Amino acid sequence: MSGERILVAKVGLDGHDRGVKVVARILRDAGYEVIYTGLFQTPETVAAAAVDEDADAIGLSMLSGAHMTLAPLVVEAVRARGADIPVILGGTVPDHDLDELKSQGVAAVITPGTTAEDIIKEVQQVLDGTQVA
Amino acid sequence: MSSDTTSPRKQWEQAFNASPTRDAEFTTLSGIPIDPVYGPEDGDFPGQYPYTRGPYASMYRSRLWTMRMFAGFGTAEDTNWRFKEIIKAGGTGLSTAFDMPTLLGLDSDDPMSLGEVGRCGVAVDSLSDMEDLYSGIDLSEVTTSMTINSPAAVIFAMFIAQAEKAGVNRARLGGTLQNDILKEYQAQKEFVFPPRQSMRLVRDTIDFTSREMPRWHSVSISGYHIREAGSTAVEELAFTLANGFAYVELALAAGLDVDAFAPRLSFFFNAHIDFFEEIAKYRAARRIWARWMKERFGATDPRSMQCRFHSQTAGVSLTAQQPEVNIARTAIEALAGVLGGTQSLHTNSMDEALALPTEKAARIALRTQQVIAHETNVAHVADPLGGSYYVESLTDEVERQAEEIFAHLESLGNGSLLEGVITGIEENWFQGRISDSAYDLERRLNAGQRITVGVNDFQAGNEEDQIQLLRITNEDEQRQRKRLDTVRSDRNQDAVTEVLNKLRDEAEDPEVNLMPTLIEASHAYATVGEMMTTMAGVFGRHVEVPSI
Numbered sequence: 196m197s198g199e200r201i202l203v204a205k206v207g208l209d210g211h212d213r214g215v216k217v218v219a220r221i222l223r224d225a226g227y228e229v230i231y232t233g234l235f236q237t238p239e240t241v242a243a244a245a246v247d248e249d250a251d252a253i254g255l256s257m258l259s260g261a262h263m264t265l266a267p268l269v270v271e272a273v274r275a276r277g278a279d280i281p282v283i284l285g286g287t288v289p290d291h292d293l294d295e296l297k298s299q300g301v302a303a304v305i306t307p308g309t310t311a312e313d314i315i316k317e318v319q320q321v322l323d324g325t326q327v328a
Numbered sequence: 329m330s331s332d333t334t335s336p337r338k339q340w341e342q343a344f345n346a347s348p349t350r351d352a353e354f355t356t357l358s359g360i361p362i363d364p365v366y367g368p369e370d371g372d373f374p375g376q377y378p379y380t381r382g383p384y385a386s387m388y389r390s391r392l393w394t395m396r397m398f399a400g401f402g403t404a405e406d407t408n409w410r411f412k413e414i415i416k417a418g419g420t421g422l423s424t425a426f427d428m429p430t431l432l433g434l435d436s437d438d439p440m441s442l443g444e445v446g447r448c449g450v451a452v453d454s455l456s457d458m459e460d461l462y463s464g465i466d467l468s469e470v471t472t473s474m475t476i477n478s479p480a481a482v483i484f485a486m487f488i489a490q491a492e493k494a495g496v497n498r499a500r501l502g503g504t505l506q507n508d509i510l511k512e513y514q515a516q517k518e519f520v521f522p523p524r525q526s527m528r529l530v531r532d533t534i535d536f537t538s539r540e541m542p543r544w545h546s547v548s549i550s551g552y553h554i555r556e557a558g559s560t561a562v563e564e565l566a567f568t569l570a571n572g573f574a575y576v577e578l579a580l581a582a583g584l585d586v587d588a589f590a591p592r593l594s595f596f597f598n599a600h601i602d603f604f605e606e607i608a609k610y611r612a613a614r615r616i617w618a619r620w621m622k623e624r625f626g627a628t629d630p631r632s633m634q635c636r637f638h639s640q641t642a643g644v645s646l647t648a649q650q651p652e653v654n655i656a657r658t659a660i661e662a663l664a665g666v667l668g669g670t671q672s673l674h675t676n677s678m679d680e681a682l683a684l685p686t687e688k689a690a691r692i693a694l695r696t697q698q699v700i701a702h703e704t705n706v707a708h709v710a711d712p713l714g715g716s717y718y719v720e721s722l723t724d725e726v727e728r729q730a731e732e733i734f735a736h737l738e739s740l741g742n743g744s745l746l747e748g749v750i751t752g753i754e755e756n757w758f759q760g761r762i763s764d765s766a767y768d769l770e771r772r773l774n775a776g777q778r779i780t781v782g783v784n785d786f787q788a789g790n791e792e793d794q795i796q797l798l799r800i801t802n803e804d805e806q807r808q809r810k811r812l813d814t815v816r817s818d819r820n821q822d823a824v825t826e827v828l829n830k831l832r833d834e835a836e837d838p839e840v841n842l843m844p845t846l847i848e849a850s851h852a853y854a855t856v857g858e859m860m861t862t863m864a865g866v867f868g869r870h871v872e873v874p875s876i
Contacts, residue, residue, distance in 0.1 A: 207428070207440070207442075207443060207444055208428035208429060208431075208432050208434070208440060208441070208444050208518075209428060209444075210512075210516055210517030210518045211517075211557075212517055212557070213556070213557045213558045213644075213762075213763075213766050216763045216766065216767070216876055217558075217763075217766055217767055217770045219876040220763075220767050220876060221770070223876065229876065231874050231875075231876050232874060233872060233873075233874030234517055234872060234874070235440075237440070259428050259444055259447055259448050260444075260447035260448060260683070260684070260800065261428075261442075261443035261444045261447055263443070263802075264442060264443025264444075264802070265442070265443050287648075287681065287682055287683070288682075289682045289683055289794070289797050290794050291794075291797070291799075306648055307647070307648040307681050307682075308647055308648050308649050308681075308780075308782070308783040310773075310774055310783075310784060311770070311771075311774040312774070
């Protein structure tokens, strides 16, 4: 797993950054190379950064309820750049949104209460292309 | 026995006898009479410096805490409806949650607002929304709290304009503006202008309210978000009080007399799950604030020394797994707030790990407070844990550790807490400490050293169907944009341009108080985004250096 690059990002206006920072540290301690965009990114700036940084995956953290609008826009912006970088969403996402997000191209959704071990497992499955769609 | 009439107990008795008593039966269920407070003749008493045991002599014997439920979603009309439901259900104060665009001073039709309008709170773009938000609610009777920070001066101006249009004089308005910008840079991260420019607006609101609005709390110095972002209880306490000292220094530097503004400062703390540590935190907060206000800032009015606070149960303690269990967590946390002597309380709803609360979930949360208030008898005695070896020892230790943090910040600011706090923000000191504490707790959880029921133990039941959640659709966003379109087309555009030009000119002169012009702009139906953009043209915008 070591050396794979993950761009973690906060998109939109949501300032809650506890989760993104904790997950970034979990992934870094697990041997991934982690790049954090900082707050208030747009789908365009995230996609551009992911391509520029040659990221192997994008991790979005969203706790404001805007995930249904913004997460698919990130997927779209990545694809518009001709890139094939999987987008993983983490945050307060109700079950009833999961199918729709997957159908819009989000590779995996990690919800509250997931242990560090399971986060790493899910991320690695996405990187390996073995996740259950 | 001493017959000294000036003994602490005698003084307390005099103050207690001069206080009103609410209508309740002050006995145990077995009929044993209950005193308003217990302790030795020469001990500490509530309502006496340093107020460890409570700011008032009679505490909940006179009046229960305000059951202040935080609400806001969708458009102003939606939230107005929820406010009225809260009042009908017995809530005694309102608390307004604004959506993310409003918190960041953006209009609902700003491209950055996409997907965020009305999601985390109510969307307010102009005076028109403010009018609908409080329509049919008597603002001279119900006190209102507004959780707003970067655009606090703007939203406050709109609130005043709205009340005046409804015929309520500003001097009669009672309530609280959060207006605590320092913790935004440290924890909540809804900032717009750079720290020093933001502090000018805080100064303007403190100055304005101290002169014109005697019933208004100008700043609610908030540890809640610091704790939610991952700090420890000690860090929450110390960072919050340090921010408070910074606001005091700010107002003193503006030439205000300490006793002219300090009585209108209030606090907002988290009520977390470590029961006794929370109670110790509140007791230490009162003692530290009293001592610093008296000894360091020269306050003489007891109200300047009394730390009065709102508390809210811990959002981060809620789990998405087995959400009904959150009702138990919230009840325990709320009890800590009450035993710690809170002046008002918000209880979170069981579904808030996943969404804004449904009406039913919010009602259960309010009912939890009512059970504590009316069934348990815990409100009959002030500071019932005072004198407990454990709680007294924890109170002392929390205080000692907080003082270490103040000493660090003071050295960072060369003797000034205001400079120390701003430097700590600019150097990412607070942000780093909070992230470290958050990660430390996460590691202990992952190592199984701490258990969260339903998350890393006792998972049976997790697979059951989810509870009903509130859904906010994109239609709310569309509706809000239409409302804003109407405002823009109906108003006198020349008047808006004129008042925004005046605002820009005044922003350039740091000596001018911007509140009167912000109120004028509100009356002209200038939008939040227009006023904030105008000021950003002068103040600049803050950008955080990202760090993990």
